Amino acid sequence: MREFLKSTRFKVLLGFLAFLVGIMIYAVTKGGYSLSGASFVQTATKPFRYVSNGITMKMERVADRISHADAYYKENQQLKKQIGELNKQLTDYDDIKKEVEELRKLVVIKEQHPDEVFSQPAEVLGYITNDPFKGFTIDKGSSDGIKPYCPVITPEGVVGITIEVSATTSTVRTILSPDLSIAAVCSSTNTDFGIVEGTVLTAEKNTTKLTHLDPDHKLKQGDLIITSGNSGLFPKDMAIGTVKNTGFEANGLSACAEIEPCADITRLGNVFVILDFTGKKEDANAAKDTP
C-alpha cells in the first residue's frame, strides 16, 4: 500500500481526479449550459439513444406488464365495471330523453286541446300479423284508464281507435280500415264535410279516403282534413291527413278524395290515447262517426 501511495500511478490518479473536480467546478460556473464537449457527445449519440430508449422502454413495459399483471387485471376489471355502469347510465339517459321528448309532445297537444284527458305515452308493441289495414297493439290497457273506442293519436294527427282492451294492452284499429269512419271537414274551407273511411285499395298505399263529399266541393291537393267531432267519437279539430287527389265515387253522385294520413301509420313508435274529451259520446258501440 505504501508503495502504491508513493508510486507515479497514484500521483497520476490524483491529478486526474483533480482535473475532474476542476471540470465539475467549471461546469457549475456555466450556469446550466452544457460544456461544449458534453454537448457534442449528446448530439452525436442522440439517434442511438432514441433507438436504445425505445427498445428499453418497450422491454420495461413488457416487464411491467408481467410484474404488475394482477394489478392491471384488477384495474381492467374495475374499468370495465365503470364502463358498464356508464353505459347503463347512458341508456337510462336515452330512455329519459325519449320520455321527455314524448312528454314535451304531449304538453304541446295538451296546450292545443286543453279539454282532453290523455293517457301516458303508449308504446306500439307490434302490428297485427298480416293485417292489410295495419292494426296494432299498444302497451297500455284498462288499468291505465283506456276503454274500447277511445281515440288514438300522435302529435302529427289521428291514428285510429281502440277496439279491444285488456288490463295491460289495447288493440287499435287504424284510419286505414273500412271499419272505422270519422266525420271530417276541410280545415281551410270549413264547409267541405265528409267521412274518412279506409278502403282495400287505399290501404295498400297506406292512405285513406274521404267520402260523401259534395260534388261542388272546393278541396284541392294539400288541404288539411280535420275531425269535425259531430258525433262525439273523436274530439273536434284533430288533424287526420292531407288531400292527395280528388275524384268522384263510382255512382257519380258524390265526390271523394284520397287522404294521406298526417301520422305515418306504418312506422309508429309511441301514441297517445284520449281518455276523455268535451262532447264525448259515451254510447260508442257503433264505431262510426257521422258528419
Place this chain on the structure above:
Amino acid sequence: MRLKTPREKRILYTKTTIRWILYYLLIFLFFTIMTSGTYTKPILLVPAAICIAIGNDVMASAVTGAVCGFLTDMACGRLFGYNAVLLTVFCVAASLIFELYLRNKFANYLWITAIASFIQCWLDYKFYYQIWDYENVSRIFYFVSLKVWVYTVISSVLIYMIYRLINRFLMPKEHLTIEEVIKTA
C-alpha cells in the same frame, strides 16, 4: 312401447321432457317472429303444430294445436279461440292420418301442411274480410291471403327440418327383441 329397465325409463322421460321443452321454445320463437315488423309474414305456427302432431299421439297434438292456435289468435288479432279450434282440428286430423294411413315422410307432411294452411288462410279471408263485403275485397285474398299461404308452405320446409332434427335425437325409438320381431312378422 316396451320399457325394460328403470334406466331405460329414466332416459325416456328425460328425452321426452327435453323434446317437449324444445318444441315449445320453438313455438314461442315462431310467435315472436310473427308479431315482429309490418311485412307480410308466414303463419309459422300452423306448420309447427302439424309437424309436432305428425310425430306424437292425438292428445298431445290436440293440446299443441290449441296452444299454437291461441298464439296465432293473439298475433293476428283474431277472436281468441278461433284459430285454436281450427288448429286443434288440423292437428288431431294430421296425427290420426299419420298414425293410420300415411308414413312419416316429408312429402306427406308438406301436402298436409299446404292443405291445412290454405284452409286456415281461406277461412280467415272469408270470416274477417269477405263476409263484410268491402269494396275490392278479393284483392285481400290474392295479395295477402295467398301470399301468406305461399310463405307458410315455403317456411314449413325449414320448420320440418328443425323438428326432424329434434326428433332424431330425442324421439324414443322402439326396440324389439328377435322373438318379438318374429312374432309380429
